[in-house]
Amino acid sequence: MAARDWFWVILLGAIWGCSFLFNAVLIREIDPLWVSALRVGVGMLGCWAVFFAMGKSLPRGVLVYAQMLLLGIIGYTIPFALFPLSQMHLASGVAAIINALTPITTVIVSHFWPGGERATMLKSAGVVAGFGGAALLALPALQSGGTSQLWAIGACLLATLCYAVSLNYTRRFVRMDPTTIATLALTGATLAGIPLAFAAHGAPVITRPETVGAALGIGLVATTFGFMIMYRLLPRIGATNFTTVTFIAPVSAIILGVTLLGERLLPSHFLGMAAIFLGLLLIDGRIVRRWRGARA
Template sequence: MMQPIRFRMGASEWSILILLSILWGGSFFFLEVALGELPPLTLVLCRVGLSALLMVAFMVITRRTMSKHRGLWPALFLLAALNNAIPFSLFAYAQTHIASGLASILNATTPLWGVIVAHFLTADEKATPAKLAGVSIGIVGVAIMIGGDLWTRLDGDLTAQLACLVATFSYALAGVYGRRFRTWGVGPLEVATGQLIAATVLILPLALLIETPWHLPFPGTQTLLALAGLALLSTTVAYFLYFSLIQRAGATNALLVTLLIPVTAILLGTLVLGEVLRPRHWAGMALIAAGLAAIDGRLFDRFRRRPVGPAQTG
């Protein structure tokens, strides 16, 4: 019997969300490194192609097979377009014009689109004042973490920034669309594998026709390592976790990961590179935590459910 979606996440769902934020936070760094030698579509092709090979190899080794559900592959191709081909290409293009930090900030608008899309396209993930308030608070927190130079950065390449926003809207559509595989009995591993195969098929002709990658020099060690991290960690492992989270906690909750990505990026910079956290970073993280708490709802329920003392009688 299929377990119901837990829209109020527990410890295991929050753990997956945090791990996802670390894996996808690293993707912006890997992209920045790899784009030094590879054009956008070729980079995306390498990312999804390598990830598809890894997923297929795992399926073969573990003797798993794809579901025979009618209509599965057309649905996977649409999911691949919304979740891989379109957003990956747009973000790769954008990062040839704007910094990876700004791209990750714009990526944090995804849960706002997710709340809106889920409200109109689902019956059980309607927008609530708490959700809207929580996402808005979280986005303000992201902006505060970046500081006063955010507005200067937003005066940069407008086309690249719009590309990021279109990509986040596509992610939101994909998050809601991806829910259907659960009702078909298709597991997260099958969805991730099929999606990456389909994405490779979609991107391959575009990369070959537009960028003729066979004319490019062979990439250096740094680029190859970035591709490995991008394919193995930020795509293969991340998508298995992502579709697991959608099936367990719903699309709106899964898309909250994009609010955490700038937080993990700054924390990793502090722990790994010795960067110093400034007061605005702590303030921004506090607002993001408040936003997530508002969306989760349990903290506020405790205040609403406080027992009321006996009525006074005169």
């Protein structure tokens, strides 16, 4: 990747690590479904502002809007609710570490996706290492009988699977304008998320200024700004390179969780993160190829 691409990848990783801090603040006052609904709703408003400011035009045809609705539900509405749900029982840093499994679940989904990329032996080894890391993360809960933590870890894993499916599904929109994709997908996510949150919990009651600030931060910074960058980077650097943002997100999430929220991470959590990162390195393959080349 070019230096400018690395700059955006590192910046996005740091920003998306902050989203776990925002989630932790939001769930203190509102339910996880409303966390998701507010995130996609505020993000959608920001995207529409950019859409009109740039003079973009809407695509024609009913099918594309149905596809954007599906992308929004799978890629945003569901996982954006699953992560705050899990953070009711997990530290934000642990949730961010599990989020780093996204490239690993993407390898699995891509292997079976029509026209997707088949998994090599190296990538398969990366998948094994990654899920070994997830097992290490679950170890404290298993030892203490904490079933709520196990359910929370499962919710995070399901969220990464949603991301993997949406990344593969997004391939069909390579010719569509990135701003349009972000705007319509978030609109679809909002149309699904807000009625669902109302049906499940009624109207949210927000009294704390930090809740408002977290909603604006996760909506405008982590979502509007993040997605505008994401959909421009994806066609240029590819899905595999792009998922290296998951190396950075846990680092910023852990630093913020420990310093601002007083969270505590166990040695097994760091061992799990190391195993997941090893899996990501194996899936990426560049270091292994360079090592083989040096030996040859």
